[in-house]
Amino acid sequence: MERPVLLCGLGRVGWRVLESLRAAGLPVVVIDLKTEPDDPRLCGATVLKGDCRRHELLERAGVKEARGIVIVTSDDLVNISTALLARKLNPTARVVVRMFNQNLITRFGGAVKNTVALSVSALIAPVMALTAVTGDALGAFRLGDGPRQISELLVTDDSELAGRPVADLALQHGFAPLVLTPAAGSPVFLHAVSGQRVLSPGDRLTVTGRPADIQRLVQRLRGDRFAGVQWAGALRRWLRTARRTLLEVDLAVKIITPVLFGTLFASTLVFRYGLDTAWGDGLYQTVSIIATGGDLHGENRPEWAKVFISVLKLAGAALIAGFTAILTNYLIRARLKGALEVRHVPDGGHIVVCGLGNVGYRLVQELIAMNERVVAIDKVADGQFHDTVRRMGVPVFVGDATVPEVLAQTRAGAAKAVIAATDSELGNIEVALLVREMNAKQRVVVRLTEPEFADAVREAADIRNAISAPALAAPAFVSALYGDSVQALVPVAGRTLVVVDLVVNDADDHLNGASLRAFVLDHDLLPIALSGRDLADARGYRLKVGDKLTVVAELPDYERLLRFQQPPTNHRVVAESWPATARDALVPLVCVSRQCSREEATALLHGGAFTVADGLTFGAARELIELLEREKAKARLV
Helix, strand or coil: CCCCEEEECCCHHHHHHHHHHHHCCCCEEEEECCCCCCCHHHCCCEEEECCCCCHHHHHHCCCCCCCEEEECCCCHHHHHHHHHHHHHHCCCCEEEEECCCHHHHHHHHHHCCCEEEECHHHHHHHHHHHHHHHCCCCEEEEECCEEEEEEEEECCCCCCCCCCEHHHHHHHHCEEEEEEECCCCCCEEHHHCCCCCECCCCCEEEEEECHHHHHHHHHHHHCCCCCCCECCCHHHHHHHHHHHHHHHCCHHHHHHHHHHHHHHHHHHHHHHHHCCCCHHHHHHHHHHHHHHCCCCCCCCCCHHHHHHHHHHHHHHHHHHHHHHHHHHHHHHHCCHHHHHHHHHCCCECCEEEECCCHHHHHHHHHHHHCCCCEEEEECCCCCCCHHHHHHCCCCEEECCCCCHHHHHHCCHHHCCEEEECCCCHHHHHHHHHHHHHHCCCCCEEEEECCHHHHHHHHHHCCCCEEEEHHHHHHHHHHHHHHCCCEEEEEEECCEEEEEEEEECCCCCCCCCCCEHHHHHHHCCCEEEEECCECHHHCCCCECCCCCEEEEEEEHHHHHHHHCCCCCCCCEEEEEEECCHHHHHHHHHHHHHHHCCCHHHHHHHHCCCCEEEEEEECHHHHHHHHHHHHHCCCEEEEC
16 A cells, blocks of 8 residues: 555645645545544545644554655644654654744754745745736746746637647747647647647647746737836925825824914014014024023013013913924824835836735745835734835835725836735735726736635636635645655646656766656656756757756656656667668668667668667657658658
């Protein structure tokens, strides 16, 4: 029996991880505090009810024989405790741990052998950011020269994709086709996607490429027109700042300030025209009386002036005390930072991130790395990421993003995209609907939990970028079981594609010396990148120590590769005909393939059809046929 995977915790993420494990065909044993063994959602998975930190419960679950342990409860301490105990009971099994604490993510995985710590926010942020920038993203991974994304393109009647071969489009737009789902028929994957296939309306083409290339294509297909970040003039921005500053001032400050200055002005007039003093002396005497309570000794003043000065002293004391108290209280509670942020908000072309929790902060980081202009909104006045984000040059508005006035401050209606990433699903839906009221064509990315709810929002509310965070992150926890080389697992057309880095570690590695073309055909892998080489020029290349090959595969094919299952060697290549001018070029190829002398090869080429090589794998046979066809020979695979 195949060794099981232990899954600890069936919360929102845990259920999605269970689905991904089942999709990968792995046997699962679940430990959870609340789930009953007869829950129909388990679909036959074994469940032990209890605390996953208990030594005896882990042993009953088979931790010592497990191929891997995935720990995804909602408590960092529980996850860490369980991981350490599991590592003690099974020193060789791979442990995948969910973490919330950003400081622990890299440190814990590095400190505990064969353990990977993952954060849901770090996993979903790249895809959400790419979705906001490009309009669509099924998954994301990273190569040595930058990020790549996986997106789905829909062919419509008036689309520039319709009526064109896949290979021409791939060359023009710099993408690699992964899956073709025709309007009528079954989807075809990876190598089965013919470059000569002409796309028709209703077809869906899943591709991978650079985000910038995908963005330009998607924008053209959807009619988006973003001319970059748009800024108002400096004067206009400063006027906005002044207006916003005045709006932020408390009513009490607005009342007592004109009263105080009105009193100063009126008193100055009395001194100027009633007591015949100069303007400057009148103002000086007024301020002296109000501020210090001093009187005008040695001066012969009429009785009414003495009364006026006495009243001015009393009123001034009250005004100064009140003004000082009200202004001090306001300054303590002031939110002038938000007012001053207004001048840093573009008129359009930026991205608005609503919510600066763990997910929101990661989104800002990803967007800044993509050279996007970002404006953030957070409901918490003293959020832990505010200062860090401001140091990145991102203006932060403190307020409720579900209030239209707050969204209006960030120019959300004219933005490139708005990402609703708060911790409240209801709030995220409300933000999306408010933004759509401001601009019916606005691109909105909504963070949700349940994938069924996300599907309903996409279909019923026409918010096509509603994303289920647990469903998006769950495949990464499964991929971590296979090793650090797996970058992403992406469900497409009912199957799971895996993006993986294959590294030739040493001379004894089974990949060392393998023909690249034969290897990818034998294992049905689609090569995406080869370290230090252009794949277009890698014909006939043999892998060597130090090479890193990034491929896309269907998950079962990758599992067979992990188990070192050798492809069958029951293929034969028969050469049927060839031009006489090609004989000299074919002789060395026949010599190597048949392990024969030049004389024997020459004799074969002067005769009829013959077997060039036997006992080949499918990949080796296809590679040999391609070599023969390059010399204008006709050959067939048996």
